[in-house]
Amino acid sequence: MDKDGKPVKIVMIEDDEGHARLIERNIRRAGVHNEIVPFANGTEALAYLFGPDGSGEISAKRHLLVLLDLNLPDMTGVSILEKVKANVHTRRTPVVVLTTTDDEREIKRCYDLGANVYITKPVDYENFSNAIRQLGLFFSVIQVPETQ
Amino acid sequence: MRNNSQGLLRTTYAYGVAGVLTLILLLAASFWLVAKTQSASDDVLQSREKLGALSNLLATVLDAETGQRGYLLTGESRYLEPYQTASDNVAKRTAAVDSAFRNDASDKPFIDQIHTAIDTKLSELARTVELKKNGKSTEALAVVNGDTGKALMDRVRLLVGELTSKVDSVLHRAVDQQRTTASLARQVAMGAVLIILLAALGAVATIVKYTRELVSARQEMETMNVGLEERVKERTADLKRANEEIQRFAYIVSHDLRAPLVNVMGYTSELEASLDSLSKIADDPQLAAVPGGPEAKVTIQTDIPESLGFIRSSTKKMDSLIKAILKLSREGQRVLTAEEIRLDEFFNSIAAGVQHRLSELDGEIHIGKPLPVIESDRVALEQIFSNLVDNALKYGVVGRPPKIDIRQVSSGWGATVVEVEDNGRGIATSDHERVFDLFRRAGPQDQQGEGIGLAHVRALVRRLGGEITMTSELGRGTTFRVALPKKLQIQSEQASG
Numbered sequence: 001m002d003k004d005g006k007p008v009k010i011v012m013i014e015d016d017e018g019h020a021r022l023i024e025r026n027i028r029r030a031g032v033h034n035e036i037v038p039f040a041n042g043t044e045a046l047a048y049l050f051g052p053d054g055s056g057e058i059s060a061k062r063h064l065l066v067l068l069d070l071n072l073p074d075m076t077g078v079s080i081l082e083k084v085k086a087n088v089h090t091r092r093t094p095v096v097v098l099t100t101t102d103d104e105r106e107i108k109r110c111y112d113l114g115a116n117v118y119i120t121k122p123v124d125y126e127n128f129s130n131a132i133r134q135l136g137l138f139f140s141v142i143q144v145p146e147t148q
Numbered sequence: 149m150r151n152n153s154q155g156l157l158r159t160t161y162a163y164g165v166a167g168v169l170t171l172i173l174l175l176a177a178s179f180w181l182v183a184k185t186q187s188a189s190d191d192v193l194q195s196r197e198k199l200g201a202l203s204n205l206l207a208t209v210l211d212a213e214t215g216q217r218g219y220l221l222t223g224e225s226r227y228l229e230p231y232q233t234a235s236d237n238v239a240k241r242t243a244a245v246d247s248a249f250r251n252d253a254s255d256k257p258f259i260d261q262i263h264t265a266i267d268t269k270l271s272e273l274a275r276t277v278e279l280k281k282n283g284k285s286t287e288a289l290a291v292v293n294g295d296t297g298k299a300l301m302d303r304v305r306l307l308v309g310e311l312t313s314k315v316d317s318v319l320h321r322a323v324d325q326q327r328t329t330a331s332l333a334r335q336v337a338m339g340a341v342l343i344i345l346l347a348a349l350g351a352v353a354t355i356v357k358y359t360r361e362l363v364s365a366r367q368e369m370e371t372m373n374v375g376l377e378e379r380v381k382e383r384t385a386d387l388k389r390a391n392e393e394i395q396r397f398a399y400i401v402s403h404d405l406r407a408p409l410v411n412v413m414g415y416t417s418e419l420e421a422s423l424d425s426l427s428k429i430a431d432d433p434q435l436a437a438v439p440g441g442p443e444a445k446v447t448i449q450t451d452i453p454e455s456l457g458f459i460r461s462s463t464k465k466m467d468s469l470i471k472a473i474l475k476l477s478r479e480g481q482r483v484l485t486a487e488e489i490r491l492d493e494f495f496n497s498i499a500a501g502v503q504h505r506l507s508e509l510d511g512e513i514h515i516g517k518p519l520p521v522i523e524s525d526r527v528a529l530e531q532i533f534s535n536l537v538d539n540a541l542k543y544g545v546v547g548r549p550p551k552i553d554i555r556q557v558s559s560g561w562g563a564t565v566v567e568v569e570d571n572g573r574g575i576a577t578s579d580h581e582r583v584f585d586l587f588r589r590a591g592p593q594d595q596q597g598e599g600i601g602l603a604h605v606r607a608l609v610r611r612l613g614g615e616i617t618m619t620s621e622l623g624r625g626t627t628f629r630v631a632l633p634k635k636l637q638i639q640s641e642q643a644s645g
Contacts, residue, residue: 025418071403079360098408103478121410 010036012067013045013080014098019121023067023098030135036063042075046083049090056089064090069117070099070106078109085114096135150611156358161349167347168171174340181333188329191322194248195400201248205241206308209266213301216273220280220288231277233553238428243472255311269300271356280456393478402470409470413463416456423452438551469587472600476586476607484525484611486636491519491566494526503547505541509550513537516555522564523635530614535601536628540570542595545623563614563631571625580618613637 010027015019020038027036032145039045049066051058066084072078084090094116099106102120110118119131215231220226242263244328249255272291279288291297430448435441492515499506499513506513539551544550553569575583579590586603613633620626 016407016411018415019407022411022414022418100410101403101474103474123407124499 008034008063008065010034010065010067011045011048011079012036012038013042013072014038014067014069015040015072016069019069019098026148027135038089042072042077042080044078049084050087056087059093064093066093066095068095068097070097070101070110078106078113081113081115156354159354163347163351167344167351170340170343170347173456174336177336177340178333181336183327183360184329185326185333187370188322188325192319192326194251195315195319195322198245198248199312199319201241201245202308202315204340205238205245205262205266206239206305208241209269209301209304209511210349212238212270212273214296216277217292220276220285220292223280223285228277229257231273235273238266238270247587255314258307258311262304262311265300265304265307269297269304272297272300314520323577380514384622395477395480398473398480398526402477405470406467409463409467412459412466416459416463419452423456426452432568468598472586476600476604479531479604480607480611484528484636484638486523486638487526488521488523489526489529490521491556491564494529495519495533498537501534502537502541509541509544511541511544511550514554516553519556519566520559520564521635522632524612524632525636528612530628532605532608535605536539536630538567538575539601540572540626542567542597543572545571545573557629559634562634564634565629565631567627567629569625569627574622574626575618575620575625576622577620580620583618 010032012020012023017040020040021045024036024038037048039048046054049059049064050056068080072080077099079093081097084091084095086095091114095114096117096119097110097115098119098121100121107118118136119135177235211234215227215234217232218227221227245259245262249259274296276288276291279285279291280555320326393584399587426448430445435445438444495515499515502513533554537554540552541550548571553567553572555567555569556564557567558565573591575590582588584602584606585599587599587601589597589599606616609632613636614631616631617629618626619629
């Protein structure tokens with residue numbers, strides 16, 4: 001939550017409805033009640049993040065946090081990450097990568113591109129909910145910077 | 149090409165043999181012709197001698213007659229002297245004729261006739277000269293007038309003339325013979341020279357033709373080589389693509405398979421959480437009073453937890469299989485780096501890694517030295533041999549201390565072959581190929597594992613450019629034979645992949 005009281009919106013880009021719901025439940029269980037804006041594909045998410053003109057100005061005054069799945073039907077999450085971190089209006093938006101793969105090279109690549117957190121969705125559910133809860137704690141302490 | 153070159157050899161030999169044969173023939177013909185010329189010139193010499201002897205004889209007889217005539221005419225003794233000399237010489241000349249004709253038995257009767265005629269003539273001459281000496285000139289002239297002398301002389305002339313013409317014809321024949329032989333010799337020589345020249349030309353032509361063929365064959369081979377290299381490149385690229393596709397496929401499949409699994413597992417946990425609130429109700433004694441209450445209690449307390457347990461364990465199993473595929477696919481994408489590895493030190497460290505388990509099992513590991521130094525990827529080699537040694541320890545026979553033998557069996561053709569032998573439970577012949585398959589295992593399933601170890605090992609060995617084979621006897625032990633290139637060829641595929 002922002003110091004000015006402006007709520008941080010969580011943009012969840014996740015094509016698997018089950019995963020989306022699990023993530024949401026766990027976030028709520030962790031006591032985070034921010035608005036969650038879900039997107040099931042990359043195109044709609046990009047349209048939301050960068051506006052109809054694609055400039056990203058629309059996000060300049062928003063307080064966002066992006067939860068990003070790397071496996072999307074229409075594009076890879078990596079390319080969304082790239083765009084978000086390359087755009088002057090969105091590059092300070094924190095991005096949490098949430099995906100099923102724990103491939104080291106992919107993790108490294110995401111961090112290289114500017115991802116703030118990388119979480120592997122484990123099959124071992126306890127670990128997963130733990131991670132999400134910790135993420136909730138992380139949300140509560142994170143200072144989402146004022147974007148220009 | 150081989151047949152061709154043999155044909156060429158044969159042709160060249162044939163030309164050579166033809167040349168040599170012609171030379172020998174020429175030599176033989178020359179000897180024969182020289183002998184022939186020799187005999188012809190002997191004939192010529194003999195004929196000349198005969199002619200000379202005959203003409204000398206005739207001249208001497210004529211001299212004797214001339215001397216007699218002069219003496220008879222003049223009565224002067226100075227005319228008697230030529231007669232005397234000539235008649236003295238006749239014997240010598242006759243002997244010369246005899247000697248000249250000594251080899252010709254056929255002429256003997258003819259010569260005898262000449263002798264007789266000359267003897268008769270000489271005796272007529274001697275009679276007239278004797279008469280004249282005794283002063284009986286008239287009687288002597290009468291003898292001469294009697295024409296017997298003339299007739300005798302004519303006979304001598306005739307006989308000598310005939311013999312002369314006979315010898316002449318022999319002489320002509322001999323000269324003709326010489327001329328023929330000479331021209332024959334010329335022709336033979338020219339013919340031989342022609343044949344030898346042809347043979348030499350043929351040999352040269354064959355060699356030139358062969359050289360041309362060699363050159364064109366080499367050019368053809370060079371172009372073929374270039375084509376072959378290109379084809380190898382194409383095929384390698386195809387294989388590379390196929391391999392990359394398989395890797396990507398494995399990656400995507402395992403990745404996408406995991407996504408629904410996360411849901412299955414997640415909602416199973418959610419269900420378990422929901423079950424907690426239900427079980428509180430199940431314990432409520434009021435439930436027993438509700439219709440269907442006891443059945444619901446059984447469902448909540450036994451059936452649902454059991455079902456959830458199976459879902460959970462199956463999901464875990466599936467997750468581990470997917471992880472195994474992911475691991476293999478990632479291993480295939482790892483970049484290999486070649487470095488020098490001293491195999492003796494390398495195996496010592498492998499042995500040290502299992503020392504604790506070995507001493508627990510009272511087993512031993514023996515490393516046959518010396519071992520060579522090879523250039524390969526250390527991580528891959530470690531995974532290969534750790535897996536093999538690990539298997540050897542894992543699949544032992546209960547009560548038999550494990551014994552592992554590592555040794556080099558051969559080193560040739562740029563490859564090093566290492567054997568890892570154990571005294572474990574062994575693998576049945578029918579399973580020899582199966583154990584290398586992914587998720588397949590053999591023998592009693594009493595050990596933890598997903599059946600990826602050997603599949604992984606084989607994939608690694610092949611990636612290093614080697615091959616792994618095995619021999620095994622059930623209950624006796626197993627020997628894995630790993631052939632590795634002495635020098636790892638890093639392909640561009642690995643550099644880019």
